[in-house]
Amino acid sequence: MSTVLDEIIAGVREDLAARERLVPAAEVARAAAARPAALDAWAALGGGAPAGDLRVIAEVKRRSPSKGALADIADPAALAAQYERGGASVISVLTEQRRFGGSIEDLDAVRAAVSIPVLRKDFTVEEYQITEARAHGADLVLLIVAALDDARLAGLLALTHELGMNALVETHTEEEVDRAAAAGARIVGVNVRNLKTLEIHRDVFGALAGRMPEGAVIVGESGVRGPDDVAHFARHGAGAVLVGEALVTDGDPRARIEEFKSAGAAAIAERLSAH
Numbered sequence: 001m002s003t004v005l006d007e008i009i010a011g012v013r014e015d016l017a018a019r020e021r022l023v024p025a026a027e028v029a030r031a032a033a034a035r036p037a038a039l040d041a042w043a044a045l046g047g048g049a050p051a052g053d054l055r056v057i058a059e060v061k062r063r064s065p066s067k068g069a070l071a072d073i074a075d076p077a078a079l080a081a082q083y084e085r086g087g088a089s090v091i092s093v094l095t096e097q098r099r100f101g102g103s104i105e106d107l108d109a110v111r112a113a114v115s116i117p118v119l120r121k122d123f124t125v126e127e128y129q130i131t132e133a134r135a136h137g138a139d140l141v142l143l144i145v146a147a148l149d150d151a152r153l154a155g156l157l158a159l160t161h162e163l164g165m166n167a168l169v170e171t172h173t174e175e176e177v178d179r180a181a182a183a184g185a186r187i188v189g190v191n192v193r194n195l196k197t198l199e200i201h202r203d204v205f206g207a208l209a210g211r212m213p214e215g216a217v218i219v220g221e222s223g224v225r226g227p228d229d230v231a232h233f234a235r236h237g238a239g240a241v242l243v244g245e246a247l248v249t250d251g252d253p254r255a256r257i258e259e260f261k262s263a264g265a266a267a268i269a270e271r272l273s274a275h
């Protein structure tokens with residue numbers, strides 16, 4: 001059965017082939033090498049620090065396969081700057097074009113506007129995309145375990161680390177968490193949106209959080225609409241949440257981020273005091 005994920009990746013591969021013809025891999029590698037060093041997203045997300053704060057990864061997201069158009073983002077740089085002022089730790093920029101309406105230009109605009117780490121959010125299947133992300137100033141990339149076999153996951157993660165970047169390694173099942181851990185993932189996301197049905201199942205998070213590799217930053221992804229959703233992820237071990245829709249559709253994303261961070265910190269304090 002062909003799933004939404006398969007369909008998206010087929011489109012991504014076509015667009016990728018076109019970009020590779022335009023900008024050969026050697027040229028992208030030179031541009032990546034000329035960039036200042038990547039920022040440490042792992043540390044920015046609380047890696048190595050005692051639990052306490054809940055970090056927010058704030059996403060620039062124009063549309064989604066499940067909802068269609070979400071927001072008319074005329075100025076992604078201005079939006080990202082607002083996210084940063086609201087206290088986001090990382091900015092996520094969707095660059096997939098066909099389903100999410102993103103582009104490399106959005107990544108460029110955001111990179112130039114903020115001084116915190118930037119995640120290139122795309123369906124990464126080839127090394128070229130990682131080097132390209134670095135060439136455009138991204139500090140981390142998304143690796144979706146469901147889209148990669150073990151050898152490719154390991155290879156892409158190795159290149160990411162070679163380039164001085166981090167990867168947000170996205171999982172949906174226990175098996176995928178185990179594969180992420182075996183590959184050496186240091187930032188592990190649990191996407192509670194099922195990529196086959198596109199439905200949100202928040203309880204998936206708690207079931208997987210207990211299997212996470214020692215020392216990894218755990219990120220709750222998708223379906224954060226209000227402070228209760230953040231508290232749910234934080235209570236079950238998340239150090240960070242990734243939020244798109246709720247921020248792009250809100251008139252005051254700064255206030256929303258602040259609200260999410262305090263709800264998260266309160267839930268973490270509660271979890272720690274229960275032990």
Ligand SMILES: O=P(O)(O)OC[C@@H](O)[C@@H](O)c1c[nH]c2ccccc12
Nearest residue numbers: 191221222223224242243244245246
């Ligand atoms: O808009 P939401 O429900 O806050 O979700 C954000 C983020 O989790 C979602 O955009 C996402 C998670 N994993 C992905 C993989 C590809 C594209 C998009 C995603």
